[in-house]
Amino acid sequence: MDAATPVVELKKITKRFPGIVANDSISIKLHKGEIHALLGENGAGKSTLMNILFGLYQPEEGTIEIGGKPVQIDSPNKAIDLGIGMVHQHFKLVQPFTVTENIVLGSEPRKGLKINYKKAAAEVQRLSEQYGLQVNPNAKIEDISVGMQQRVEIIKTLYRGADILIFDEPTAVLTPQEITELLDIMKRLVAEGKSIILITHKLKEIMQIADTVTIIRRGQVVDTVKTSATTPNELAEKMVGRRVSFKVDKQPAQPGQTVLEMNHVVSKNKDGISVLDELDLKVKAGEILGIAGVDGNGQSELIEALTGLRKVDGGSIQLLGQEIANQPPRKISEAGVSHIPEDRHKHGLVLDFSMSENMVLETYYQAPYSKNGFLNKEAIDKQAKSLIEKFDVRTPDIHTKARALSGGNQQKAIIAREIDKNPDLLIAAQPTRGLDVGAIEFVQKQLIAQRDQGKAVLLISFELDEIMNVSDRIAVIYEGKIVGEVLPEETNDQELGLMMAGSAVKKGAENG
């Protein structure tokens, strides 16, 4: 193979699903040592294309060439044999197993031979060091952060000898610090001769790290350009087919009465360590309080405590003066709390239910969806149709299973359902994770519209830009405590970053 031969060439790939052409004659070339970004709005067909390259789906038409030779990739094992590795959006790791156990899982030697754990752990250690991944081979998956779990997925591909790595929205789950580190890791990978296909919605990252970008819209290639010859605005426009504003327009907040008040809230983990540590927080009607923090500082626990998914060991949580700590989730929901969860697959949707059923997951037992103990399918479908239209959720049909929707469209559906509940308090956890720039604009507008309708909005996000642009006040969480509060117009990324690292506390823990 000469240097000009692409390491991967997809030629006129077409893939249809019921009611939709997900990939419509897509052609892409990936060269050795290149980072090639795939950009496209939610549902454009990026994941489908990569699932084809990884052998998870078979295309109806088109061919794949690896190093200039046509290949048939009929399973992920075949893809791995061909040197292709995929780091998925949703990790496929076994929680109670160690890092090394997860990495060797599925690549064990043939029958009869026992895995040499020590040797495998040493290899994991070596790969970890070579690429600066800082993974502990013996840590259990359930004890490590999402960012670390992703690195385990990366090592898993390297361990199997991948030369071609596919990253499916890898930074969607990462903190700003972790993103910088991951981009460095990717640079190191290509410097050593690996080639990368990167699916991402983040134009900044594409401009920073990719050599080439292919833009896909509704299953078709719109253009392939060098990043050095384009701009973020141009990319956004090509992707969504219209101009996108990157600025969030909003009027100053008009805060009213206190809706949520948390006082000295303590919650302990199974080892007796306080994951929420005397946490104080207030959110008023008509304002958006943004929670900034590095992943793993109590954000998930805060949401769990607020939604009844976690035991509160001390302090109080009041919603409009009514105590909701340690109440069952349904009661809290009925009391006026809506929740856009950070993990849409775990807490947002039932993937094997239809979209229609998912739209009434929390309200199906109420009128008009339930009558005399029977589900009123007509009313449920009507509700689903209206939400799907209003929020531009792209699904072939309301009876399509949630699993078949693109990640971004699943997220839009959850947001539609939660906002429609007309809550007093809307908890939005990573609400724009995995969304395209057009959809981000839409969701952020919705949050502001909720605020303007007098709702209290609690926004938890790892996207500093989002926290800065959308919040009226920002509270910084660190080791389970609110360690400071700032106004977006009076702070900057550096100051927030320092506070998030626990090294500079601007104000006392009081807020509100």
Ligand SMILES: Nc1ncnc2c1ncn2[C@@H]1O[C@H](COP(=O)(O)OP(=O)(O)OP(=O)(O)O)[C@@H](O)[C@H]1O
């Ligand atoms: N298994 C499936 N069955 C039916 N339809 C599917 C399936 N997988 C994907 N689709 C449909 O194919 C289209 C492309 O989806 P895909 O997940 O590839 O989009 P994407 O560009 O990766 O989007 P996102 O950025 O939201 O993740 C969507 O309309 C989706 O609903």
